[in-house]
Amino acid sequence: MPDLLLDVQGLETEFKTPDGIVHAVNGVSFGLGEGETLGVVGESGCGKSVTMLSVLGLIPNPPGKVTAGKAFFFGQDLLKMSKEEIRHVRGAQISMVFQDPMTSLNPVLTIGRQLTEPLILHLGMTKRQAETRAAELLGMVGIPNAAERLGDYPHQYSGGMRQRVMIAMALSCNPQILIADEPTTALDVTIQAQIIELVKRLRDELGMSIVWITHDLGVVAGIAQRVMVMYGGFIIEEADVKDLYANPQHPYTISLLGSLPRVDETERHKLTSLEGMPPILYQKPNACPFAPRCKFVIEHCWKENPPLLDIEPGHRAACWVDPETGRSRV
């Protein structure tokens, strides 16, 4: 494997709630190569966002807490950094774009003010330099009359434009990694496509790595090289994007793909739906967390949580059963 830009090992995050401690992320390990785009897939509440927020120290504490793990970035463990140290990584070297552009921009500050902030903070620009650069950035993400629109407030922008602003803001300091947390979920389909195209174009121009969090497998197919599927705070499958779609190894992945209509299909088949909800784990499970919803479930699934096993080179899955044969792997 080539040198990893970001190397996360054994990450665990918990939340204290009135009902008990929720184990949101349970020993997640993954790597992100330079220039690579990693898709992170799963239903809502699978720990996708929490994993990424944990890496950047953005979990609100209390109630959240990163209890174990390492996250190496240029040889330094992000999780061990002081608040002051990690602040200089955020927005400068690793930046984030969030799901809902309607709420992720501050309604009482101008777009220009919000866009120039990281430039002044991380690159030490003067206000004037930052404003010039901010206008360039807005132009880069395809906002017309950029210089004039710096004085506008978020409510004067449409949803798609706000997400462009968010992207411009995230990329303003030329970060090595862009974490996109469901950036197209809240947008119209046509705008979604535009935003994805925009990010792809900027990735090719600027050459950053991307972590693209989504629950839309269709979107991932279009942008990612590698995909990891999460369930109940565990990574349950990880593979090359083509491999994952052609040869899914975890029943959960199979269900997700089965619920997705495909345009390249030749024969008709019914879309399947997956009943139930992902679990909220108040205890670390000693059974497979997917077992209650799994149609391949065998007795052993209730006794031991399967580890992430190498199925073939570059393809890992956490399941006791080989879904093709229905036979146990134990």
Next chain:
Amino acid sequence: MATYIIRRLLLVPVLLFGVTILIFGMLQFLTPVERSALYVREIPKNERQINSIILRYGLDQPLYVQYWRWLTGTKDQLTGERNGGILFGDFGWSRTGSQPVANLIRTRFPNTLDLTLWALGPVILVGIWLGVQAAVHHNGFIDQAGRMFSIIGTSFPTFVFGLLVLMIFYANLQWFPPGRLSTAMTVVVRAASFKSYTSLLTIDSLLNGRFDVFIDALRHMILPILTLSYLSWAVFLRVTRSSMLETLRQEYVTTARAKGLPERDVIYKHARPNAMIPVITLAGFTVVGLMGGVVITETVFDYPGIGKAAAEAAQQLDVITVLGFALFNGFILIIANLVVDILYAVIDPRVRLS
């Protein structure tokens, strides 16, 4: 912004009209004889004179005629002197104050304003500061202490709290005196050399360079201020705290942190302005609350403000005085609301630009 303010200002006459209609409507509950106090000092006893007054001031005329006369007053046909007319600042004769209601307001209101300004300033500044701190240190010491403080504050009736404070600090400890000024200082203030710039005693004393008067006035005001503002403090703290907690959960706060901003900037530059929107609404209500609160507070502390005068008038069924005060209060509230609405626009671009 300018159009917004102009549009808002255009609303003021409408509101004023509403207030006058309301007060005038209340006046109609009085008999014509009682209403004649709007125009004459002594209500005559014998029937012939009464009838002549009713005739003279049109107190038996249709309502719209009476309303107009109430607004603009009547001209004496012999002397040409205007009589009554709230638009000219004539609110009638105060039986309990033995002077025109307007005079009573003019002499008493500065005292009340002095008191409420001293109450309002710390309430807003410290209340907001404490509220923000409580939210930032959610469930921490400041938060718990603040919560305790505000629960006590919101559950104490003003008069009970006032009497308690009076008992402890005036009767038992004798730290603070009641009233407005001590006798020695009253002599200073009454002297010709003491110039009245604003009618507000604390400010005038500073402007005159009489620090001793200032301290004395403040000493007399501390207990009323405490009583008057405790409830407002408590409410301010709670509203600011919950608004700030809500704001800190917003996604743009996470965005601000993800940008790498220092926590100070996240809280004070990104979160707090947003959290202030409901607090400004509250500030408007607080002015209303303080104007009501002075009635009890000033009575308890024997403080010569408009609230005490209103209480005395109410006790003696001096309706003309009470309604005069009500009218005056209405004006103040309209102004307070105007200020609040303009502040909204200053803080929230969505109000300013829509």
